[in-house]
Amino acid sequence: DQPHVSDPQVMVEFENGNFNFTFPNPKNVSEFSMTLFKGREKKEICALHLSEERVISKSNVTYCQTQNSNSSTTFILKNLERKHIDIYTYCLEIFLPPPYIDCCLQETYLYVQDKEDCFSLGLMSWIIIGLIIFAISCVCCCVVACCLRNKNQKCDSNSHEYNSEYMPMAAVNAAKNPRI
Numbered sequence: 001d002q003p004h005v006s007d008p009q010v011m012v013e014f015e016n017g018n019f020n021f022t023f024p025n026p027k028n029v030s031e032f033s034m035t036l037f038k039g040r041e042k043k044e045i046c047a048l049h050l051s052e053e054r055v056i057s058k059s060n061v062t063y064c065q066t067q068n069s070n071s072s073t074t075f076i077l078k079n080l081e082r083k084h085i086d087i088y089t090y091c092l093e094i095f096l097p098p099p100y101i102d103c104c105l106q107e108t109y110l111y112v113q114d115k116e117d118c119f120s121l122g123l124m125s126w127i128i129i130g131l132i133i134f135a136i137s138c139v140c141c142c143v144v145a146c147c148l149r150n151k152n153q154k155c156d157s158n159s160h161e162y163n164s165e166y167m168p169m170a171a172v173n174a175a176k177n178p179r180i
Contacts, residue, residue: 010090010106019077019110023090025050025070031096036064036075037089037104046075051096080112 011022026032031051038045046064049056050073057066063084067074077084088108094101 010108012108012110017078019080021075021077021088021090021108022072023074023092023106024072025068026092026094029094029096031094033093033095034073034075035091035093037091038084039086042089048073077110080110082112084112085110 011020013020013022021036023034031049033047033049035047036045037043043060045059045061046066047058048066048068049058050068055068057068059065063078063080065076065078067076075090086109088110089104090106090108091102091104
């Protein structure tokens with residue numbers, strides 16, 4: 001059987017705050033390496049070398065880990081920040097059986113939104129909502145205060161005559177002198 005190298009689709013998953021790049025392992029191969037590069041300059045960040053004797057994983061950065069199973073290799077990118085936005089390239093090298101094959105199979109653009117941006121956007125929206133509620137409360141209080149003031153003024157104007165110093169005197173029948 002000849003080694004089988006196709007252009008497999010990388011499966012990119014976002015799970016528990018981590019990005020997982022999963023690639024199928026090549027078929028009928030006894031020794032190979034998979035490498036994850038970052039950027040146009042293809043800076044190696046993670047690699048996995050698999051032979052019949054052992055599995056060697058290597059990481060040049062703190063945010064990349066490798067995981068291998070019989071059918072696939074996964075590069076796990078953890079605690080990413082805005083500075084990690086870039087193009088990530090997956091390359092495969094097949095050593096055994098011959099012939100030696102070296103190919104870059106997949107490029108994926110990865111965008112990471114800063115946690116600070118999320119927090120500040122959330123905080124800003126809560127501040128705006130709070131200000132709107134405060135403004136509505138102030139308007140409602142002013143309307144209620146104006147209504148109460150107008151009601152009091154109406155009551156005062158209706159009872160003005162009765163509460164005046166010059167209150168009109170009620171007609172009183174003259175006291176009758178008793179006849180004796």
